[in-house]
Amino acid sequence: MTPEELSSAIRAALLEATAAGDFAVDVPAEVRVERPKNRDHGDWSTNIALQLAKPAGMPPRDLATSLATRLGEIHGIARVDIAGPGFLNITLDAASAGELARSIVESGTAYGKNDAEAGHTINLEFISANPTGPLHIGHTRWAALGDSMRRLLTASGADVTAEYYINDAGAQMDKFALSVVAAAKGEPTPEGGYPGAYIGELAETVVAQRPDVVDLPEDEAVAVARPLAYQAQLAEIRSTLERFGVFFDVWFSETELHEGGAVEQAVARLREQGHVYDKDGAVWLRTTDFTDDKDRVLIRADGVPTYFAADAAYYLSKKDRGFTEKIYLLGADHHGYIGRLKAIASAAGDDADVNIDVRIGQLVNLGGAKLSKRAGNIIELSDLLNWIGSDAVRYSLARYPADSPLSLDGEELRKQTNDNPVFYVQYAHARTANVSRLAGEDGVRREDGFDPSLLSDPTEATLLATLGDFPRVVAQAAHLREPHRVARYLEDLAGRYHKWYDTCRVRPMNAEEEVTDLHRTRLWLNDATRQVLANGLDLLGVSAPERM
Known part of the structure; x- marks a missing residue:
């Protein structure tokens, strides 16, 4: 049952x-x-x-x-x-409890999926790093947790769109282009520009496509270099995220938001709602009506829109695209955005307690990591993947709540011991695969028999109860937006499986022992555990190896 x-x-x-x-x-x-x-x-x-x-x-x-x-x-x-x-x-009774093993095996990858979040249409925005340099350790936490959150919500029936907001407008992009042009011409990095060997690499990419850029006046050179360097850097960001198992449905350009008139339209719509006023030559949004600590400027006195105006236009874009729920996963230095974004939602006529969810991820410190030689002053995500591997990084980030500061030891994450949580869980999966493989060699086949009443050992009852809890854990983790609940569940499941493995044999002791329904039924339980471990690891974007 x-x-x-x-x-x-x-x-x-x-x-x-x-x-x-x-x-x-x-x-x-x-x-x-x-x-x-x-x-x-x-x-x-x-x-x-x-x-x-x-x-x-x-x-x-x-x-x-x-x-x-x-x-x-x-x-x-x-x-x-x-x-x-x-x-x-x-x-x-044992037979009723044991039936779960067959149900899990027959359900396969569908086991754990549920409809607890059905009817929710969600825009999930995370990372959204400036395309002015490589992704670094500061981006890894929401990269891992955001993607796991997407997987959990989807598994629980929600309609989720993962979105990356490309901050490709504003002064930082001008500084970025100036830095690339300076590197192309062999000049020092301009004041306030971007240092690092990666800028030189981008300059080489630009020169390869437009050799004349080194001879152009600065303003013309910047106009040429900016889109080429930007596209090259964005392509590297995409590539690194794909290595990390993170994929987005939408890459939304801030530049297109401005060039398409969305900012002006947003200001006009909010004015119609009665929340916009003019003061000192600037245009303001009365966010104090919605518990913000002060009103915010939308358009400066010089006519230039603020970042806040772009935030408002972006929120309305999500609303207009049919997303009744918008989840923002922001970095540790973005606490001030919570009140502002909720005020925008309220000014737009939404319920700030229902239609928007702003979450802040705390900083991650990784001991033993070296600063990037390319960027000079950061720890690149690509270097972490080369050093530790995607599985260890993702799992280690997934097993802690996002709102707590996190300090990890890189060398510990590389160890293949039971003290390393990701190894412990992956090894449990590899062990289930090995048991299934060797049982087959001994002639133990699931299709030859199944008697759930034989699963009467206390370790079997405990293991079955843990397996049966998986759908609830998935649903709860999705509802609370807390992937760490799945990670901790998998560690508990791995521990209970190892105890069962030490107590109950799937294979005959020797060639003389007859294969019975007890062996076959235990193989069902072994394979059910294998399926749940694989399903759970997949929700975290972590592989389930067959051998280790």
Whole structure:
């Protein structure tokens, strides 16, 4: 019996009880079941009696008693206990619990997917680094977590568009182009420009396409170099992200936002809403009406739009494209953006508590990492991938909440020991693959038999209960936007699998031992664990190796 089947069984018992007049309540469309923290309290627990007691007009334990009697008659439920004020602790018989192994194997990559976030249309924006240099360690956290968040939300039924906002407008792009031109002409980096060997590499790319750039006046040279260097740098950013397993559905250009008149249109729309006013020659948005600490300038007195105006236009673009929910994943130095962006949402007529979610990722410190030789003063993401590998970086970033500062040891992440969490989980998957491979050589085949009642060892009951919890973990991690819950679940699952592996054999002890349904059924459980480990790692963008 899967958690979903048990949930349906409890709901059916509620419907029967109301029909029989035991109590009168509106039966919810779904009954939530959870795995108790203490294994002695059964396989699953529900607080449905506490939820319905007040509308039913009866003590929770009385309602729980009525429900427990009906649940105890259901095939596959061995025992129902009432705990505390009215919790129902449910123990399945071995056969019913063991059926989950076959269900997981047959579901394959679909196991864990759910519809908890169905109906949500989400724009998920993350990284959005300036295209003036390579991606560095400051971008890695949201690169890993943002992509994992996208995978989780999609697995939970949401319609998600991952978007990268290219900050390709403004003074930084002029400084970037001037730096490239100076490097092409063999001149020093201009004041406030970008140093680093990568600028020289970009200059070589520009010269290869336009050799005449070195002979042009500065303003003409900048006009030529800017788009060529920008495209080359953006291509490198895309390539590095692809190596990191991160892909975007939309690359949104800030320049196109300005050139298409979206900024002016945004100001006009907000003025129509009654939140824009003129003062001292500038155009302001009255964000203090929406808990911001001060009003914000949209258009300066000299007629130049502010970054805030572009933020407003960008938000309205997302709204106009049909995204009812906009998630912004911003860096540690962007705390001030929370109030501003929420004020924009409110000024645009949205609910700031529903239609926008702004999250701040704290800094990451990686011990042992060396500064980039190309950039000079940063730790490049590409160097991290060469040194540690994508799997270790992604998993290590995924297993901690984004709002906590993080310090990692690069050399520890490279070690192939059980003290390294990513190795521990990946090794569990590789072990399941090895068990399946060797069992096949010994003639143990799943299709030859399956008797779930044979999965009676305590380690099997614990492993099955953990496997059954995976869909709930996925749904919860998606709802809370917290990928670390999946990582910690996988570590728990790996530990329980290793304990089961040490206790229960899938293969015969020797050539003389006959292959039985116990071996075959345990192979189902082994392969079910393999599937859940693979599914969970995929949600984190981490590979599931067959051999290690």
